[in-house]
Amino acid sequence: GESVGLHLPTLSVQEGDNSIINCAYSNSASDYFIWYKQESGKGPQFIIDIRSNMDKRQGQRVTVLLNKTVKHLSLQIAATQPGDSAVYFCAERMDSSYKLIFGSGTRLLVRP
């Protein structure tokens, strides 16, 4: 199949370990942040989101942390599984616009 990202930073983890994917966002005025997972040949799949008035949000096996002081966003995946292998993108948006601005992706490889 086609490749989503040919020269992306890669994080390789052992199955069962926790993964942390980091993202530096660009606009201190952004109000909303979101993480997507993208597998080869597919569109981005929503994982978890967070608004700027929060610093942490948890989902099933995933946690997003927001540090507005240093404009940093992270995605933590607990007990990483082979099915988590994909490219992960963070995106930001201001409430004055519906445009999502995507960061550069990170490829997650899960070793069995």
Add this chain to the structure above:
Amino acid sequence: DTGVSQNPRHKITKRGQNVTFRCDPISEHNRLYWYRQTLGQGPEFLTYFQNEAQLEKSRLLSDRFSAERPKGSFSTLEIQRTEQGDSAMYLCASSPPANTDTQYFGPGTRLTVL
């Protein structure tokens, strides 16, 4: 399947030809977005519709590109006089009225211009 659908999934065309892509959003989603993604990059915003009104357009959307959503349901994206630089994945997303934050993406249309 109740997700966003896009057709065709793949399109190969010769330079100079016109192409049109279709997006069907999730039922009752009133907001619809088009993005373009090239290999190794994140999606880039092209345009946004609320119902049938086109409310936001990127400068990436040159005069060769036009998008419509005539009845506030499906949308079409047309590229006229295609160029090799138009080769990309064209992604459509939609959002419901109750949660305008989250955008749900379709599988995309892969365009190759020869």
